[in-house]
Amino acid sequence: MYTLNSQQPVPIHPFERDEVTGSKLFTILRSEGELPYEEDLLIPHRKAYYLLVFVKHNRGRHWVDMTPYERKDNTLYFTAPHQILVKEAATPFWGTRLTFTDEFLALQQNASIRELPLIQNPQNGHELLLTAADGAFVEEMLAKIETEHNRPGEWQHRMLTAYLTVLFTYLSRLYTEQFTGAEPSADKLLLKTYQAKIEECFRELHEVGAYASQLHISAGHLSEVVKAQSGKPAIKHIHERLVLEARRLLFYTSSSLKEIAFDLGFADASYFNRFFKRETGVTPAEYRIAIRKMYQ
Structure with missing residues (x-):
């Protein structure tokens, strides 16, 4: 491929x-x-x-x-x-x-x-x-x-x-x-709005407070509602979107880790490396090697 x-x-x-x-x-x-x-x-x-x-x-x-x-x-x-x-x-x-x-x-x-x-x-x-x-x-x-x-x-x-x-x-x-559980309910409007805002801004905004400001609500209220509606902390939604994009770039491109880190809004490649390993259990380099070996 x-x-x-x-x-x-x-x-x-x-x-x-x-x-x-x-x-x-x-x-x-x-x-x-x-x-x-x-x-x-x-x-x-x-x-x-x-x-x-x-x-x-x-x-x-x-x-x-x-x-x-x-x-x-x-x-x-x-x-x-x-x-x-x-x-x-x-x-x-x-x-x-x-x-x-x-x-x-x-x-x-x-x-x-x-x-x-x-x-x-x-x-x-x-x-x-x-x-x-x-x-x-x-x-x-x-x-x-x-x-x-x-x-x-x-x-x-x-x-x-x-x-x-x-x-x-x-x-x-x-x-x-x-797809079990796919029917959206009316009370998930804030969650959907938050997820849409993450999709729009995940490269620039990495903190829940920044999204709360965008949505004109307190960070505490946003965190409480998102956790209740999704079962996951609000920060987890941001991290999952960053990891998804990182996986895409590691798999489909030959961009360096530094280039990927910069593209995703990380000022420091070493911090991106630690972030990815904390979220996935492997480093970006290890993931790239493993995923490409799997589909050779």
């Missing part, structure tokens, strides 16, 4: 304007055995958008963060913009791809969609296994979405929103069945 050298930042693939409607927010593309994946998808990268892929038939292996997936037929795969993706080889693909941006989810008519478990993805899932009946339903809804997508007119946006809401709601029900 290709890894990036120390001079290559993880590339971010921008959202491509939809060829049919010109939309910069949403696309749908059906494939009947083509090789739609360009060479740059074989290099570790992030996408600047959400991606849902319904696989009717495809073979091969791809990675999401540090986890490999052998692609299965009649399966849905989904990723969010912050994750690192890479394919091991281009293979013929039968299925449908949906892509959409944060701006699409921010539209008022899509408010109910963006709160669904499939989109929020509290369990950090990626692969949704479908029964034959589930696959048939998903394929039918995607066909309706594609038909409406190719039919511009006064009612197009409302119809697309309606079909997408039905599809994502159906998939969210399957998500909560396959």
Whole structure:
């Protein structure tokens, strides 16, 4: 598997304007055995958008963060913009791809969609296994979405929103069945806000108090609520996000430990080394050697 050298930042693939409607927010593309994946998808990268892929038939292996997936037929795969993706080889693909941006989810008519478990993805899932009946339903809804997508007119946006809401709601029900405890509750709003703020600022802000200031509440109240709702101290959420990003960079790039430490907001590489070992039990160098040896 290709890894990036120390001079290559993880590339971010921008959202491509939809060829049919010109939309910069949403696309749908059906494939009947083509090789739609360009060479740059074989290099570790992030996408600047959400991606849902319904696989009717495809073979091969791809990675999401540090986890490999052998692609299965009649399966849905989904990723969010912050994750690192890479394919091991281009293979013929039968299925449908949906892509959409944060701006699409921010539209008022899509408010109910963006709160669904499939989109929020509290369990950090990626692969949704479908029964034959589930696959048939998903394929039918995607066909309706594609038909409406190719039919511009006064009612197009409302119809697309309606079909997408039905599809994502159906998939969210399957998500909560396959990922135990995935159903979000209303009383976790502060926790979700805190986690979203960490996603936005984890490179710059490493202390709970800094996030409390951002959220205009006391550090004590934030810590109390986060611990009660998640079962983990508030600082642990920050540390876990830093460790996740460190693991990604150690696995997918050849950046030095000093470069990774600086990228994650650590002024001192030795402190980053101690932090990583405290959180994982191994040093960054030991982790890099072990994880690459595992998947050689």
